[in-house]
Amino acid sequence: MTNRRGFASDNQAGVLPEALAAMAAANGGHAPSYGADAWTARMQERFREHFGAGARAFPVFNGTAANVLAIEALTQPWEAVICARSAHMNMDECGAPERAGRKLLIADAPDGRLTPELAAPLVARVGDEHAVQARVLSITQSTELGTLYEPDEIAALADWAHGAGLLLHVDGARICNAAAALGVPLRAITVDVGVDAVSFGGTKLGLLGAEAVVLLRDDVGDGFLYRRKQAMQLASKMRFVSAQLDALLSGDVWLRAATHANAMAARLAAAVGGVAGVRITQAVRANAVFAVLEPAATQALQREWPFYVWDEATGEVRWMTAWDTAPEDVDAFAAAVRSATGSGPPRR
Amino acid sequence: MTNRRGFASDNQAGVLPEALAAMAAANGGHAPSYGADAWTARMQERFREHFGAGARAFPVFNGTAANVLAIEALTQPWEAVICARSAHMNMDECGAPERAGRKLLIADAPDGRLTPELAAPLVARVGDEHAVQARVLSITQSTELGTLYEPDEIAALADWAHGAGLLLHVDGARICNAAAALGVPLRAITVDVGVDAVSFGGTKLGLLGAEAVVLLRDDVGDGFLYRRKQAMQLASKMRFVSAQLDALLSGDVWLRAATHANAMAARLAAAVGGVAGVRITQAVRANAVFAVLEPAATQALQREWPFYVWDEATGEVRWMTAWDTAPEDVDAFAAAVRSATGSGPPRR
Amino acid sequence: MTNRRGFASDNQAGVLPEALAAMAAANGGHAPSYGADAWTARMQERFREHFGAGARAFPVFNGTAANVLAIEALTQPWEAVICARSAHMNMDECGAPERAGRKLLIADAPDGRLTPELAAPLVARVGDEHAVQARVLSITQSTELGTLYEPDEIAALADWAHGAGLLLHVDGARICNAAAALGVPLRAITVDVGVDAVSFGGTKLGLLGAEAVVLLRDDVGDGFLYRRKQAMQLASKMRFVSAQLDALLSGDVWLRAATHANAMAARLAAAVGGVAGVRITQAVRANAVFAVLEPAATQALQREWPFYVWDEATGEVRWMTAWDTAPEDVDAFAAAVRSATGSGPPRR
């Protein structure tokens, strides 16, 4: 086990200094548990700044919980969620949405991005008691493939969804990366364009087990506090979760961290994009680079650098950057890529 | 909102310096996520030291999750859990066990402590398809009422349970307090006396969202990793959870913290035990004092000091001490109790 | 296996001739499935006659399904149901309510009958996210112990429940027996006294797998058709279920069947009530007789007659009568009771 900063996942990065400092600063004396503390109140204020005066944030421990609780809050048990095949809730949550009783309706989206056209066929058999009723459209921003929705694309999805009787949920495990890449505030890709609920991600950006369900409309989320408790997501020492979220959303902490991670992906893409034997497969917009390599090259690289093969069949790999990825990490890795693909001398 | 150290809950205390330091120390570079890291391996080693070579520990975020996952792992959907009426899983988890599909069978235990005699009537209708089948006996150590099971009492419960075809689970949200109070190692009240699974509590003793399901026999827990993920309890940056548990169980950290908290409760009990208008209702063994006061005295006290009324009907209150409760806190509070009950001058 | 008509359960009786005839009559040609048929429309009309113009009936296959679907329809996942310990949903449904995610809050009611005083302590911690929120009061009419609620007792329970923010559900597996015994129409113990939902029982009165959830207020039951389908309770050939319910509720079929069953219980109680060695333990109001016998007498009786021991500890037995119990069955059984208890010559 090495502490080398690799390209396996932003989840493998450590904790932002600002988050650790916020926890240490919150560590004086006693404070009300379960959210009735000053840090949680400040955190709520931060979410209102970034997501509008009507935003209600509910800290939870991880992204799976944020997603499952968000869709539970937006649906009845017989209502279903439309998402892309690549969606985290479909691929990587071990059936937690279904464990909670919700059926997912899957659309194929080669670049991870849904459109009204892709989603529309899944709104079917409305009122037919034999069929689940589509109620939520869930998109991921930035997507699991490192691609982005433009604000007007989200607006169009929201318009379509609302017209079809659906609510729009954003899995924002990397929403800060998305906003940073687009150069817009968080509200420009959420509340301002019709999003109804967000799974706000802090962990991949450097927090320690701190995410939040953010509800953006008044008429959803009845009893959410009970749901969160039942889902085993109520932190007793919540001040330490809230303090981190507060720190991330204060000043430009989130923006700097996300911008840096994105820049490292861009640097990597630039460094390997022209290399023979490397074919970049998705637009590099946030903090991921997807590329196809020869298996032999991949295996050689993996001996030294941690990263994941995304698709064994095609040889596609995923390289993630993080808030703490250094330019030298990227340069060393790019050199290793060149070397493994036979396109350059090994880095000395 | 005040940072005064009150007597509301050990959950309102902050984080042990050792835990914060462990997190900071773990914060170098990247590490494999989801538990494949060095800190988690060390944490497993600690649990084996304290709970025997066969112990398998699975970190989760909070005590409700530890309880629910433990009982899910020990049961089939049609099997039930016997617990005391006062059990956290019955009273304070918002129906999370039932949300997971498990029925609780409730025994009345005035001091929070079950016995084979109290539990036996709930093992009934064995093999009758119309009735859930009792499969787990769950006890809490130390109990929600601050009382304790002696090692031989647990052994007797385990013998009875196993003889009746049940497994024995310990909700150990405060198991370190119990071991410290009894002056025995953790294994003496768990693996050595026949316990099959433990919800190991770290949070109430000063960790930041770090608990663990500890399975103590080989033939339970198939697929537990999947269950944990489905239950939304898999930490991506698990090293920071594991590092805390490792720190707590290294050297005498757990023992000092628990011993101190217990001592503060004893100090409080000693200070107010003889006060007119204060009737201590439960044996003070761990870090809780239960007492009955006049409502007027309670209300006067609560204006200055946070604590909970346990039973509105009887006027019973609960005073919890924590790892960070100072002797001066106790003395000041005891003086306030004397004053509020008209038994002494206000402390100057 | 014998076809002797015993006293084990009204579930062991056969099918009413009227029900068989109704099924045969419905068996001409094709009819829309899943309830869009003429028989189901007529059945709905019958329920409106008996339960008021606002009644909506949803056929299901058995009483457990009626209960579970009724309480699901009346609650959110974090809301709980108050019922008597003896309630079928607590004792005899193998945890089906909990499997559906609902916690039951249990009140002890020695005669199976709840009162506001018994239920009130279970409405606690309102608004506390750590506790399930009581939302439904469920009573059984006639009770599992053969006792009855008077109309004004139900009215008082409804008033109390509504005042406390609860809805009132009646498990009416034997509601026709109750109405017959009280000499009132079905509406006098349901819609007219504030009941919000009924599990209407047909099977125990002689139908073949035909029960119904009857919702009595407009503001509950959103999406009930989907819930029923998800709960695997939607009959494709529903006309045959509806035709039976229609037959039962047409003319005085239900009243005659129930009155007869009740009368047989009264006859039995009269015949054995004064027998030495037989102590009747519950008021005999509907179609059940509960009595305590010596174990030896019980065992002797069971060699010839099927019936259940209700409580092994006390020696209490349950004798149920049914729509098809004949006076001679009662007389023969009463003679056997006298003989087994040593109080009379064996019947010649």
Next chain:
Amino acid sequence: MTNRRGFASDNQAGVLPEALAAMAAANGGHAPSYGADAWTARMQERFREHFGAGARAFPVFNGTAANVLAIEALTQPWEAVICARSAHMNMDECGAPERAGRKLLIADAPDGRLTPELAAPLVARVGDEHAVQARVLSITQSTELGTLYEPDEIAALADWAHGAGLLLHVDGARICNAAAALGVPLRAITVDVGVDAVSFGGTKLGLLGAEAVVLLRDDVGDGFLYRRKQAMQLASKMRFVSAQLDALLSGDVWLRAATHANAMAARLAAAVGGVAGVRITQAVRANAVFAVLEPAATQALQREWPFYVWDEATGEVRWMTAWDTAPEDVDAFAAAVRSATGSGPPRR
């Protein structure tokens, strides 16, 4: 509402005379409830005759219940079921499998028939805690599209499934139609070719709410009786369900009924197959005909004859025949098809 025998669904047909007669014959006196009766014992014997000495049959009320209980019995909560997109459990059960906590993994199969090649990509990420683990392959025989698996095709699927660590389930809502069409006994397409569990369908063939889960191997189904009760599928008057299944599987009742229904589909296909404006889209093997018509023709036909449009987008319709479809029904309908498509004179 008409009693005309149309082509909407075999669920719209009535009840086989043999089934009604069996229920009437079972209606003498009392019998043990919940399956401890002589009819259920005989029914078990029938299933052993048809599905092998190791077969265990569990009556349930409908096909959705049979499917959900079968897959629950074959899986752990984190295990998934591979099925065709057209599978009833995916399309027509309102998410009941997901309500029970099981994720379905969907393969596209244009004719409703899975192959190892179609299923294999869904067995992925074995041992990865972030992904559900494929455990069951579920096929439908005859399929929802009226097509069939040959015995050797099922054998190949079973071989592949077992080799991949999966169990093979057959949704046999119309399995009698399939066996009749193939001219083989029921065991030739189930136990003899490696099938592990069957949802045996009686309702579509003329029973009144009588299906069965049939487990074909000893090492699955622990606690199935409890599961069935929890799933609200335990019939108290089970003799009337079992008597029907017994009647269907006695002598050649099932074979005659299924053969007839199949023959009527073949007759219809022959009559309209060559008609201009009618394109039959699936092989007509069992009791369904799928065809594409002009929407105007479909609408004209539907004014007189009940049937379903299967796919609004393509204009594909489904015509089902049943045990009671008469040759004259087919001929009249075929004439109407010719007329509606402008290919012949209206029937006089």
